[in-house]
Amino acid sequence: MGRAPCCDKARVKRGPWSPEEDELLRSYVRSHGIGGNWIALPQKAGLNRCGKSCRLRWLNYLRPDIKHGGYTELEDRIICSLYNSIGSRWSIIASKLPGRTDNDVKNYWNTKLKKKAMVMHQPQPPKQPHYHHHLGAGGCVSVVSPPPPPPTAQSQCASSMKPSPASAASSPVTTASGDKCSFGAMYSPSPSQTQATTLSAYTSVSAPAPQPSPLGELIYRVPPPTTTADSWATSGVALDDIFLHELIGSGGEFPNSNLFGGFGPLLQDRSSMELSACYYLPNPQPEMWAASDHVKPAGALCHSLT
DNA sequence: AATGAAGTCAACCGCGATGGT
DNA sequence: GACCATCGCGGTTGACTTCAT
Structure with a gap:
């Protein structure tokens, strides 16, 4: 028996957000805040969206302090170093990078940093110190x-x-x-x-x-x-x-x-x-x-x- | 110019954690 | 302690874009 869905997927809109939806969510959060309940938020905000979708959209895209792209070398190093230390705990890694979201960091790692590292990875030469x-x-x-x-x-x-x-x-x-x-x-x-x-x-x-x-x-x-x-x-x-x-x-x-x-x-x-x-x-x-x-x-x- | 491959990234999914009753 | 609703997270998907041939 599966878990009950968080919302009626047949009745809520899915897929990319329109600018109008963005504005509805943005203005609602601006004036009312999140209110501690994402599930109830879409109805209050007049959005035909799942609460989880609203939360994701806000956290990953609409928040005012979000940065997209343009990763600096220092950020690259931070991501690599933290990945080395704690693995794929993207939320922790993102918390060290102001303006970055876990989703963004994860995507960046999976699409760019990881590949870069794989390309550059050379097998250890035989005469390595122990x-x-x-x-x-x-x-x-x-x-x-x-x-x-x-x-x-x-x-x-x-x-x-x-x-x-x-x-x-x-x-x-x-x-x-x-x-x-x-x-x-x-x-x-x-x-x-x-x-x-x-x-x-x-x-x-x-x-x-x-x-x-x-x-x-x-x-x-x-x-x-x-x-x-x-x-x-x-x-x-x-x-x-x-x-x-x-x-x-x-x-x-x-x-x-x-x-x-x-x-x-x-x-x-x-x-x-x-x-x-x-x-x-x-x-x-x-x-x-x-x-x-x-x-x-x-x-x-x-x-x-x- | 056409087309397929590869890359990118927003969004979705499902699960575990958490908090309230 | 059991149950339920919700949150938060990491993995995955798929639509779109860019690149290579």
Whole structure:
């Protein structure tokens, strides 16, 4: 037995919205607000549309602060980085991009960014350094071997081409041992790099912080690329770490406690912890691990990514 | 100019989450 | 706790546009 439809599909108009319908919805929302009930809204607004359709139209198109197209390189990086970190959680990703909607970001990823990454993706050359990871009890990793070459935008994005498990919030990379880790783990900078970049991102900027626009804050935190060519390579490395912090929340509390298995509270003390990676065990529950140093924890496993 | 392929994106669908009763 | 209505999300579809031949 199927779920009852939200409205009588035979009686409501479907398909593209006319300018008249747009104006009806816009003017109704302007004068009455949404009123907390999208299902009842169409009738009140004089629209022969399903409530869900009205909601979608408003959120994705009619809202006054919506931006369409014209994605900047920074937005590309944010999308790729967040996709690497949390997977296809478009609403979360879109929330970091003022004026962008989840639908828009999703379309942009599916039609442009993903393809770009696939085209650019090159198989790893045989002589790759092995990135040894210390696996803590929580199943997380920290890079302790010499850092890999700086990733390019393409390589960073390309890793996202691997399908994400539906329940895990990232694009996993399978290690030699069969465990999975996020791309951020693979390309975490060396301890000194991480520290320097993270410190730079959080504390070394002397200019006053901009106003609370999420994107503004990100711009503030991410060191601006010096050239177009190195833009991804220089700031992309740190982006995952920055975003993971970002996701934990400025006060240390994780905005979505389900993400990363609710490990946010462990990460409150930034001064002594380095957020190193997000690591997935065969258990699909993703977990965050904050390492206070880079010494292999007792009983930890060591991986080589091949 | 015609036509088919590929790309784009608004809109739809169905499901899980959430909140009220 | 069960039930119901609604919301919000991610995946998918299909109409339209652009490109290549």
